[in-house]
Each structure stands twice: as C-alpha cells, then as structure tokens.
Amino acid sequence: MFSVRDDINEAVGRRWRALDPMLPAPRDLPEGCMAPLVVTGQNGRPAAVGVCRHLHVPDDALEQVWGTTTRLVLTPRLREPDNHAALDELLGRWREHLADLPAADHHETTATIDWPSRDVSGVNALLKHGMQAITVLAVRPAGRAIQATDTEPPAGVVIREARPDDLDAVMEMELGVIRFDAHFGAAIMRPSAEALVRDATRKALARRPAWAWVAERDGRLAGLVHVQPPDESVWIAGKTRPGTTAYLQTMFVGADERGGGLGAALVKRAHDELDARGISITLLHYAQMNPLSAPFWSRMGYRPLWTGWESRPAAALR
Ligand SMILES: CC(C)(COP(=O)(O)OP(=O)(O)OC[C@H]1O[C@@H](n2cnc3c(N)ncnc32)[C@H](O)[C@@H]1OP(=O)(O)O)[C@@H](O)C(=O)NCCC(=O)NCCS
Numbered sequence: 001m002f003s004v005r006d007d008i009n010e011a012v013g014r015r016w017r018a019l020d021p022m023l024p025a026p027r028d029l030p031e032g033c034m035a036p037l038v039v040t041g042q043n044g045r046p047a048a049v050g051v052c053r054h055l056h057v058p059d060d061a062l063e064q065v066w067g068t069t070t071r072l073v074l075t076p077r078l079r080e081p082d083n084h085a086a087l088d089e090l091l092g093r094w095r096e097h098l099a100d101l102p103a104a105d106h107h108e109t110t111a112t113i114d115w116p117s118r119d120v121s122g123v124n125a126l127l128k129h130g131m132q133a134i135t136v137l138a139v140r141p142a143g144r145a146i147q148a149t150d151t152e153p154p155a156g157v158v159i160r161e162a163r164p165d166d167l168d169a170v171m172e173m174e175l176g177v178i179r180f181d182a183h184f185g186a187a188i189m190r191p192s193a194e195a196l197v198r199d200a201t202r203k204a205l206a207r208r209p210a211w212a213w214v215a216e217r218d219g220r221l222a223g224l225v226h227v228q229p230p231d232e233s234v235w236i237a238g239k240t241r242p243g244t245t246a247y248l249q250t251m252f253v254g255a256d257e258r259g260g261g262l263g264a265a266l267v268k269r270a271h272d273e274l275d276a277r278g279i280s281i282t283l284l285h286y287a288q289m290n291p292l293s294a295p296f297w298s299r300m301g302y303r304p305l306w307t308g309w310e311s312r313p314a315a316a317l318r
Helices: 002-017 062-066 086-101 120-126 166-184 191-205 261-277 293-299
Strands: 037-040 046-056 070-078 109-116 132-141 158-161 212-217 220-228 244-251 280-288 303-311
Touching: 002 046, 002 070, 037 086, 062 191, 070 086, 070 220, 086 120, 132 244, 158 261, 166 191, 166 212, 166 220, 166 244, 166 280, 212 261, 220 261, 244 261, 280 293
Parallel strands: 070 109, 244 280
Antiparallel strands: 037 046, 046 070, 109 303, 132 280, 132 303, 158 212, 212 220, 220 244
C-alpha cells in the first residue's frame, strides 16, 4: 500500500534532486520511538513527517568522543519548497515530546537533526527553536582540483604511507583533532578516548594498502591524513548519492607546521591515491565553528552537504 511515508518521500526526493545533486534519494523513514509526527498542510496533505529515535552510544565506542552519549534524533521529511511554517510546527511538536522525557535536561543528551545544507528555507525555523549548527558533512566528487599555488610538501618534509610503528605519533595526532574540535562543541574529550583511539589506530595502521599518510620532518611526524576505505565508510556513504565512497576521518598538521602548505600537500597525496583506487566521492566532517577547517576544505575541493544541528541538552529545544 502506498503510505503517507512513501508519498512524502517521493516529493522530498524531487526537492532534494533539485536542491543538490550530491544528496541521495531519501531513504525509507526509520522506525521511531513512537508513531511519526505529522504536520498537515493547508491542502489537507501532510506537509511534514518526522521520526524521533533515541540513540545511546555504548561506553566502548569511539563515537563517544563525537557527541553526547544520548542522542535524540529527528529525521524530518518536508514536502514544500518553502518549509519554514511546517518545520516550525514539526519542531514545536517534537519539543513537546522531548519535554516528557525526564532525561532531556541531562548534559549528556542532545536533540539533533541532520539537515541538507543547501535547503536554506529551514534554517530560520531551526534557529528559532534554539538549535545550533555544530558540524558539517562535506563532499568532494572525484576530480575536483585543489586550489593552491603549490601542492609539493614544504622543504625538508617527506610524505609517506603510515606504518604500524607510527602508532604513538599517529595516535597523538588523532587525539589532537579531538582536542581541537572540542573547542567548538563537535567533540568531547573523554577519559576513555586514549585507549579507544589507540585500539582503532592500531587496526587502521595494519591495513594494506595503507589508507593513512603522514608527513615526516627530521624523523618526526608533522601531519596526518587518514581515510576510511569504502567497506568501512558504509556507515556514512548513504548520506550522498551512490558511488564508491570513502570517508576522510582525520586531518591534522602540528601547530608549528600550519600555514606552510603541508595540509594541502597531504591532501594532494591522499586525493591522488583515492583517484587511483577508483573512489568517486569523498566525505568528511568538520566543526562548523572551527576557523581553520571551512576555508581549508573549500580550497581542497569540499563543500557542505549536510549540516548537523543540535540543542544541548535536549531540553534546551525551544
Ligand atoms: C586544517 C589544517 C589541517 C590545515 O593544515 P595546514 O598545513 O595549515 O594547511 P595549508 O598550509 O595547506 O593551508 C592553510 C593556510 O596556509 C596558507 N598557505 C598554504 N601554503 C602556504 C605556504 N607555502 N606558505 C604560507 N602559507 C601557506 C594557505 O593559503 C592557508 O591560508 P588561509 O586558509 O588562512 O587562507 C591545520 O590547520 C590543522 O591541523 N588544524 C587543527 C586540526 C584541524 O582543524 N583539523 C581539521 C579537522 S576537520
């Protein structure tokens, strides 16, 4: 039977295709914690549907550093090109639902929505309800050139594959990104982070061919770019159109080496390898308020695809 969900998904698919060719077709709505919230438009048809899910990040998951442990996630589908009124009402209804949850004012909860970055008509409703743009999922279709006068490594620096015996230095750089992004609400440095990062890094450095590259100066590591291969990027690949998708999980240059072209040289090396391996789309996250990230990634050929909006704690949703 053709349901309200299918009907609205079709309309949303048409809107998304027109808004941004890098968006996927909208997936079936997930099962929620209750029946979907439905906002009826003036013509009597559903103008908005939203499904709320309550996600708990386990203690032993590295994902713990990328946000609160409890995430109340709304998956919205908005039919109309100008969706301010429908989204405003949907968020009001969601707020009433969250207000019934005793845990919603705990600092480890967020109310969160992933919103297509180019769907600008929803932004004022998200702001009105007290949400903040915290993260950006950015996309680069293969072949987009880096804008830099020079992508050679700075003098005295060698870029090479990361090896298992780089573990301590690579781990320090992985932690460096978490520490840096913690300034912008995108990461939370946790006591368990070191052990979790060490474990994940050890596994990542054992991959062959390598998917991580480091910059070395005088025997010391000065920078890192680390990519998840397509089979490990499945968790995020559905956020973009079908392709062979890889996820760039870490980019770090030591503070004393920044601004000298090392970042661009590392990304150039990674892109050359990804192109040669048939990767058609690369995704990455950056913190919306990280002043170094957005301009850097734009010059590297990436642009916003999804914006991660949050209210923290969840009860802060207005
Ligand atoms: C983001 C980051 C990786 C960029 O690395 P980087 O080595 O500084 O990058 P580049 O040197 O290639 O480019 C950065 C700036 O230096 C300038 N630059 C590039 N080559 C240069 C050169 N040869 N001489 C002087 N400046 C240069 C660029 O124009 C750019 O300037 P602008 O963006 O301020 O206009 C680095 O700042 C970093 O690790 N930050 C902390 C962690 C972080 O934010 N990681 C990204 C998380 S998503």
